[in-house]
Amino acid sequence: METIFFTIVAAVTVLSGIMVVTCRNPINSALSLILTFFCIATLYVTLDAPFMAAVQVLVYAGAIMVLIVFVIMLLNIRSEVGRRYTHAGIIGTVVGFLMLVLTFNFLNNSSLTGAKGLITTDVINKIGHTELIARSMFTDFLLPFEITSILLLVAIIGAVILSKKKI
Incomplete structure (x- = not known):
């Protein structure tokens, strides 16, 4: 099921x-x-x-x-609506299909390394998903998290500036 x-x-x-x-x-x-x-x-x-x-x-x-x-x-x-198809759509479809075939080939021919991580099922059950994710996000990945928020703010400001007729 x-x-x-x-x-x-x-x-x-x-x-x-x-x-x-x-x-x-x-x-x-x-x-x-x-x-x-x-x-x-x-x-x-x-x-x-x-x-x-x-x-x-x-x-x-x-x-x-x-x-x-x-x-x-x-x-x-x-x-x-009236746009005609170009060769870019066909090329994109072919490249996407080739990438799909390569991905399946890679997954079928590879094997697991057998390496164990520090976080096991027992640790997840003891501490919990939320605390483990929060601990990792706000210690190891704090800078990328903050950079992402700044990039989103810059994207919003850029969209507002681009949509204005006169600044």
């Missing part, structure tokens, strides 16, 4: 990911991305990582997608 559920969720994730790239309307593409984020959160739940699923929904499907939709509407991006 779990395998069938995983297969269905994985298929919806892949299809919505393809729709993100192929939709001509930017709002439809953003909605497909939200569906992709929710499917990934569902996969986190099946992996017994409820905190990661909640963060996925709150941060990505919530805050980041609101930001993306806000920027799309602020910049007034219109889809080009």
Whole structure:
């Protein structure tokens, strides 16, 4: 039963990911991305990582997608309905398919190293997902976390400046 559920969720994730790239309307593409984020959160739940699923929904499907939709509407991006296909779409499809084949080849021909990490199932059950993630985020990865927030702020300011007719 779990395998069938995983297969269905994985298929919806892949299809919505393809729709993100192929939709001509930017709002439809953003909605497909939200569906992709929710499917990934569902996969986190099946992996017994409820905190990661909640963060996925709150941060990505919530805050980041609101930001993306806000920027799309602020910049007034219109889809080009009458546009003809170019060779770039065909080249992108071929390159994507080759990357998929290479990834499957790599995964089938590789083996696990057998290396064990410091965080085992016993440590996760004793301390908890949330505390382990928070401890790692706010000690080892504090600088990248802060740089990401600054980059998001710069992106918002850039979108506002680009959308103004006169500054």
